[in-house]
Structure formats: structure tokens, C-alpha cells
Amino acid sequence: METVLHALKVMGKANSVELAARLDISREEVLNELWELKKNGVVDKTGHTWFLAVEGESGATEGQALQPEAPDVVTEEVAPKVTADMMIEFIGQEGAKTCEELAARFGVTTRKVASTLAVVTATGRLVRELSNGKFRYKMPDVENGDLSALSSQDKQSHHDAENSAAGDEMNRFPLASESTAKASTDEFIREVPSFTEKSASSVMLPPLHAASRELRRAKKQVQKWERVCAALRELNKCRDIVRQIVDSSGRIVSEK
Numbered sequence: 001m002e003t004v005l006h007a008l009k010v011m012g013k014a015n016s017v018e019l020a021a022r023l024d025i026s027r028e029e030v031l032n033e034l035w036e037l038k039k040n041g042v043v044d045k046t047g048h049t050w051f052l053a054v055e056g057e058s059g060a061t062e063g064q065a066l067q068p069e070a071p072d073v074v075t076e077e078v079a080p081k082v083t084a085d086m087m088i089e090f091i092g093q094e095g096a097k098t099c100e101e102l103a104a105r106f107g108v109t110t111r112k113v114a115s116t117l118a119v120v121t122a123t124g125r126l127v128r129e130l131s132n133g134k135f136r137y138k139m140p141d142v143e144n145g146d147l148s149a150l151s152s153q154d155k156q157s158h159h160d161a162e163n164s165a166a167g168d169e170m171n172r173f174p175l176a177s178e179s180t181a182k183a184s185t186d187e188f189i190r191e192v193p194s195f196t197e198k199s200a201s202s203v204m205l206p207p208l209h210a211a212s213r214e215l216r217r218a219k220k221q222v223q224k225w226e227r228v229c230a231a232l233r234e235l236n237k238c239r240d241i242v243r244q245i246v247d248s249s250g251r252i253v254s255e256k
Helices: 004-010 016-023 027-039 055-065 082-096 097-105 110-122 144-174 178-192 208-237 241-256
Strands: 043-046 047-053 127-130 134-138
Touching: 004 016, 004 027, 004 047, 016 027, 047 055, 082 097, 082 110, 082 134, 097 110, 097 134, 110 127, 110 134, 208 241
Parallel strands: none
Antiparallel strands: 043 047, 127 134
16 A cells, blocks of 8 residues: 555655545545654655655755745645643653744644643643743652642641630530520520611612603703703894884784
């Protein structure tokens, strides 16, 4: 069965779509194998074109001297899927690593590594520390388990101390008799205010719909008086004419 490497040797240079069509497999499988070969230094790529690493140097220069190749059908290559578990396993084997070292190891961007490690450190699966001006990610120290155990022991001792203090307090103050306890209970109940009683200082707020209704009514009154004021202003401008009309009307009525 022909592999991706064998197909690339025969084709010289090809993109992932051409290789997937030749091998009759999915493009994702082709990309995963190409990225694995690239990490091992067997193949390399320029843009969307893959080629053998040995032939890549001369092929790249020739490609630059000639006209540029046509772009891939797909506008962007799919990067290999790198999970947080893969990074944690690598750090557990190799020790503390920076984002740049992890990005170079898995063939992804540092932004991808940083976003993945941010989630991992938040859950406590990795620890970030500053060393020589760079943040390095490492496995949690074994001492953290001791600290957690110590913390649980402290909590237990603190709980025991509280119980002993409560016992001493009860021994210092003996329990009251049944009659004294009943009287104290009755006095306490009398001091508790009834929830059904209305306080004199309580403020009763009107419901929202009632306030909205009063607001609309007030706006109508304001609009009515605004029209009255506008009419009065116009009448004041021709006050003499209005006076003459009133006087003439009065004389006509008296003559009749």
C-alpha cells in the first residue's frame, strides 16, 4: 500500500488535497501524517505545498525564481490536533518547558499552547513558575500532597479544639432548670416581632401601574394648560381688538 511519503516522492511537490486524492484517504489523515513527518525532519512545506526536506531547499529557490504556484483549494492548512493530555505527558517525561518549546515540539502556535496551558494550570494539573525571565510549566510538586494532608490534619485539629472549647463552656455554665428555660423561651418569643403587624414607620409604595396612570393623567393636564397659555398669549397680542369686540357686543345687546 502506497504511503504519504512514497506518494510525495513520486509527485515531488503536492498539497494535502492532491495527496488525499491520490491515496484515496481523508485529508485529515494526510495532514496528520505530513505534520508527523515534518516534526521528524523528513518533509517540509512552503505555503500549502509539501515536499521532501532534502529537495525542499532547491525546490523552494526554484519556485521563487519561477512564477508562484497556484494556491490550494482550501485556504488554510489544518494544524494537527494537540490536546492538553499530550502536553502534560510530554512535560512529565521531559521536565519543565516554556510555551515556545512546546509549540516547537507539537508544531502549533504559541497562542494555542498558551490558551491550552491556561486551562490546565487553572485546574491544578500543571504549575507555572518564573525562571530566568520566562514562564515554565511543570508538574505539581509531590510536596503539594503533603501540604493537602497537613491542611486536612489542621482542619481536624481545629475542629477538635472547637469541640473541646464548647465542652469547657458548657461545664463552666451549668444547664438551667426546666422552669428557667421555659421562662427564657417565653420571654424570647414575646420579644420577636410579629410578621403580621404593620409597622408605623413602614412606607407603602403604590403599584407601578397606578403610578403610570397618574403620570399619564398629569401629562394630559399639563398639555391642556399649555394650550390655554398659548391661546392667552395670542389673545394678549391683540388685546385692543378683543376689547373693541367686547364693547361693541355690549352696545348691540343694550340697544336691543
